[in-house]
Amino acid sequence: MPAPTATIQQHEYPNGLVLVAEAMPGVQSASFTLLIPAGAAYEAAEGLDSGGGAASMACEWLMRGAGPRDSRELLNALDNLGVSHSESAQTLHTSYAAATLGANLIPALEIIADVVQRPRLDEQEVEPIRALCLQNLRSLEDDPGSKVIYELRKRHFPEPWGRPSPGSAEDVARITPAKLRAFHEAAYRPNGAILGVAGAIDWPRLRDAVDGLFGGWKSRPEPRLVERPAGPRLDHITRETQQIQIAMAAPAATVAGDDYYRARAAVAILGGYSSARLFTEVREKRGLCYSVYASYEGQRERGAMLSYAGTSTERAQETLDVMLAEFRRLAVGGVDFEELETMRAGLKSSLIMAQESSMSRSNALASDWYFLGRVRTLDEIARELDALTPESVSDYARTLLNLEDLTILTLGPTPLDVNIPS
Numbered sequence: 460m461p462a463p464t465a466t467i468q469q470h471e472y473p474n475g476l477v478l479v480a481e482a483m484p485g486v487q488s489a490s491f492t493l494l495i496p497a498g499a500a501y502e503a504a505e506g507l508d509s510g511g512g513a514a515s516m517a518c519e520w521l522m523r524g525a526g527p528r529d530s531r532e533l534l535n536a537l538d539n540l541g542v543s544h545s546e547s548a549q550t551l552h553t554s555y556a557a558a559t560l561g562a563n564l565i566p567a568l569e570i571i572a573d574v575v576q577r578p579r580l581d582e583q584e585v586e587p588i589r590a591l592c593l594q595n596l597r598s599l600e601d602d603p604g605s606k607v608i609y610e611l612r613k614r615h616f617p618e619p620w621g622r623p624s625p626g627s628a629e630d631v632a633r634i635t636p637a638k639l640r641a642f643h644e645a646a647y648r649p650n651g652a653i654l655g656v657a658g659a660i661d662w663p664r665l666r667d668a669v670d671g672l673f674g675g676w677k678s679r680p681e682p683r684l685v686e687r688p689a690g691p692r693l694d695h696i697t698r699e700t701q702q703i704q705i706a707m708a709a710p711a712a713t714v715a716g717d718d719y720y721r722a723r724a725a726v727a728i729l730g731g732y733s734s735a736r737l738f739t740e741v742r743e744k745r746g747l748c749y750s751v752y753a754s755y756e757g758q759r760e761r762g763a764m765l766s767y768a769g770t771s772t773e774r775a776q777e778t779l780d781v782m783l784a785e786f787r788r789l790a791v792g793g794v795d796f797e798e799l800e801t802m803r804a805g806l807k808s809s810l811i812m813a814q815e816s817s818m819s820r821s822n823a824l825a826s827d828w829y830f831l832g833r834v835r836t837l838d839e840i841a842r843e844l845d846a847l848t849p850e851s852v853s854d855y856a857r858t859l860l861n862l863e864d865l866t867i868l869t870l871g872p873t874p875l876d877v878n879i880p881s
Contacts, residue, residue, distance in 0.1 A: 467824070467834045468662045470669075474678045475650025478669050479824045479834060481657045483817055489658035490558040490817040492825045493571060496681075497553040497646035499626070503619035504682030509642040510634050512626025514548035516588050517639050517646075522546055523584040526573030530584065533570065542567045543818075548624045550612075551758065552829075553647075558818045561659025565668045572672040575647055582636045592631045599625060604750065604769050607696070607704040607870040611765065612756075614694060615708035615866040618687040620758060648679040655825030658817030692866050695874035703775035703871030704767070705782065710864050711755060711762040712855075714830040719762075720843045721855035722755065726764045727802045728794050728852070729753045729785065734801060736785050741768060747778040759830060764859060772872060779867075779875050790861075793853025803844050810840055 470478045499514045501507070523530040537544055537557075544557040544567075555571050599606050609623040625631075654673075656665060711726065712718035730737035730753025741751045748770035756763050770778040813819040814837055827834045869875050 467836075468666070469828075469834075470666050472649070472670060472674055474674065474676055475648075475652070476669075476673050476676065477653045477828060478666060479653065479655050479828045480660055480662060480665055481820060481824060481834075482660050482662065483658050483820065486658050486817055487561055488558055488817045489561040489564040489656065489660055490821040491556065491564070491568060491571075491654060491656045492818075492821040493555045493575070494552040494653045494655075494825045494829060495554070495575065495647055496551070496651040497642075497648075498549050498551040499622040499624040500550050500619040500684060501646040501682050502622065502626075502642065504645060504684055507638075507641060507645055507682065509638045510626065511622065511630035512592055512624075513630075513634055513639060513642045514553055514646070515624050515626065516585075516592055516631070516634060517642050518546050518548045518553050519588045519591065520580060520584060520639060521574050521578040521643070523588070524579035524581055525570070526577045528570075528573070529579070530581075533574070536570055537567065540567055540570075542570075550620065550622055550624060556818065556822065558658075564656070564658075564660065565665070565672075568668065568672055572676075576673070576676050578643070580636070580640060580643070585636050585639065589631060589634070592625065593628060596625055596628050596631065603698065603700055603702070603704045603870055604767065607706045607868060608765065608767060610696060610870070611706040611708055611866060611868045613689075614691060614868060615689055615763060616758070616761065617689045619684060620686070620761070621689065645679070645682050648681075649673060649676040650678040651681065653825045653828050655821040655823070655828070657820035657824060689866070693877055694868050696868070696870040697872065697874075698870055700871050701771070702769050703772050703869055703873075703875070704769050705775065705779050705875070706868045706870075707766045707782070707786075708866040709764045709786075709859060709861070711764045711859055713759065713762045714757040715759075716762070718855050718858075719757075720847060721852050722762060722764070722859060723806065724799065724802050724844075724847050724852045725789065725794070725856045725859050726753050726755045727806065728798050729764070729789055730766055731802070732805050736789065736798075737766065737768075737782060740785055741778060741781050745777070745781065747774050747781065751778075751782075757830065775869070775871065776875050779869070780878060783877075783879065786865075789856050790859070791857075793856060794849050796849050799847060799849050799852060803847065806844060807841060810837065 712722040753766040
């Protein structure tokens, strides 16, 4: 393991749990983010057959009573400590995150230790949870912008790495308490889990407390996942809607890759802020749509640029054509110094502001450790951004925006013609 820096401390326990912590002078709050390798991808593990949506349902089920507390007592205990908390299942991880006063950090960790290790798993809670998940899926159908991005990821990333955490209504309806128990038993494990803590902390006390709370958590074999090809690369979902949703994905550098910062810069210049190219060309100059953007998504083995626009049916074809033309223009024409400086200022501002929040910092600690096996400092990130040049970002854009590698998905009443510019 890399040696910790002066302010960032790290400890790996015998069961495989990694604790990464950073004291933040001048703050009274403390936050933690517990990343458990129990995301939607693990629903596809060999021998589980739990069905889509199991990770989300299990995440909610664990919060319905744990250790000596029933559902109401658990939530009251968190409220009494002044804990702001969130729990969610994503594709790669299920996360339990919380922020509170530094004095209440360890009592809050005690409650979450019960949640992940000693949940009550009362079967009477399953049907209300199922109803909530089905309601969420129905609301997703009413939000075609989010729906098309979920469906895009399924087509772009190999299965199971593009699995959406909500699952499908058919899968959620079939999930049984036994399948949820099996998912928890197989996927919730300390080996591979990362606990990031930031804020007003005492490192020796925190390290020993985490050992006492999580040290008895038994490690388990990593579930075996079988990767299957993605696709189709070009697709349309027919829906009788007033708008057409356009979503695209292109391969990009991984978080640990040498080209990571160049990839982030190219994606941001394309569609990451209000004066970026897609916003300017698609919305401001032509008035084709209200919402258009590009964003970066990283996984350990792959990265991607995701882009989106929602527009009227009569203007959808022009919107798609302009987006593809902007991809091509970036790949061929590169970037100039002014837009690189705008991108650099925006990324630096967002990063610095994030570091001032103990919640954001705890998430960054856990995320960096997952992707890199170490934690990046602000100085390191600033150096990498300062080292970018128009030439280096332009060179990378030629590989990022290979239009033949694009995954393009549309959702609406009629499909569009995909005309890749030469």
